[in-house]
Amino acid sequence: MTRQIVVATGNPRKLEELRRVVEAADLDVQILGLSDFPSYPEPEETERTFEGNAMLKAQAAARHTGIEAIADDSGITIEELNDMPGVRSARWAGPACDDTANLELLLAQLDGVAQPRRAGQFVCALAHVTPGGKRRVFRGEMSGHVAPFRRGDNGFGYDPIFIPEGQGRTTAEMSAEEKDAISHRGQAVRAFVEWLKEG
Numbered sequence: 001m002t003r004q005i006v007v008a009t010g011n012p013r014k015l016e017e018l019r020r021v022v023e024a025a026d027l028d029v030q031i032l033g034l035s036d037f038p039s040y041p042e043p044e045e046t047e048r049t050f051e052g053n054a055m056l057k058a059q060a061a062a063r064h065t066g067i068e069a070i071a072d073d074s075g076i077t078i079e080e081l082n083d084m085p086g087v088r089s090a091r092w093a094g095p096a097c098d099d100t101a102n103l104e105l106l107l108a109q110l111d112g113v114a115q116p117r118r119a120g121q122f123v124c125a126l127a128h129v130t131p132g133g134k135r136r137v138f139r140g141e142m143s144g145h146v147a148p149f150r151r152g153d154n155g156f157g158y159d160p161i162f163i164p165e166g167q168g169r170t171t172a173e174m175s176a177e178e179k180d181a182i183s184h185r186g187q188a189v190r191a192f193v194e195w196l197k198e199g
């Protein structure tokens with residue numbers, strides 16, 4: 001019987017990305033979205049870790065759909081800022097802010113800070129929960145630093161200002177495939193798919 005897994009995200013790009021990677025692995029798995037189920041109140045991201053927030057979202061989805069669920073939580077952590085924005089990456093410039101406001105605030109906070117102290121990483125935690133309550137988290141990280149300028153039109157969020165280690169370009173200057181190959185989310189999703197293959 002085909003194994004069904006729901007992805008607890010309102011972001012259609014995340015759903016498509018996961019579906020693409022799982023389908024490429026040629027497993028007997030069907031990836032469903034939240035729109036395939038009656039809606040339910042999504043939990044607030046109240047935890048202080050990426051793992052905790054991913055788990056909250058996956059648990060709520062497993063409970064309300066009755067099938068296995070996965071959910072991710074991600075963000076950027078900067079050592080100079082005590083690992084913030086962290087879990088607050090999406091709301092860094094305030095509750096109603098957008099990607100541009102968040103990115104500009106981060107650039108302003110690092111204004112005048114020299115290169116070695118601009119180091120940070122993108123982090124992604126991908127939680128998997130069964131309706132019976134079994135839990136597991138897959139984590140991916142991409143280290144790099146925050147550029148003092150913005151460059152590139154691809155991606156989203158902090159991509160135009162993030163240069164991964166060993167790269168001369170921001171992640172917004174990379175194609176989706178180039179970024180997937182090294183990104184925090186790409187790593188977490190590939191670890192999840194490897195685990196699916198085992199089981």
Ligand code: IMP
Pocket residue numbers: 072073074075076089090099102122155156157158159183185
């Ligand atoms: P969430 O995982 O959907 O809650 O998003 C967290 C926030 O982290 C996003 O709104 C972005 O600001 C940031 N973020 C997470 N992953 C990336 C990425 O791959 N590129 C740029 N920004 C990211």
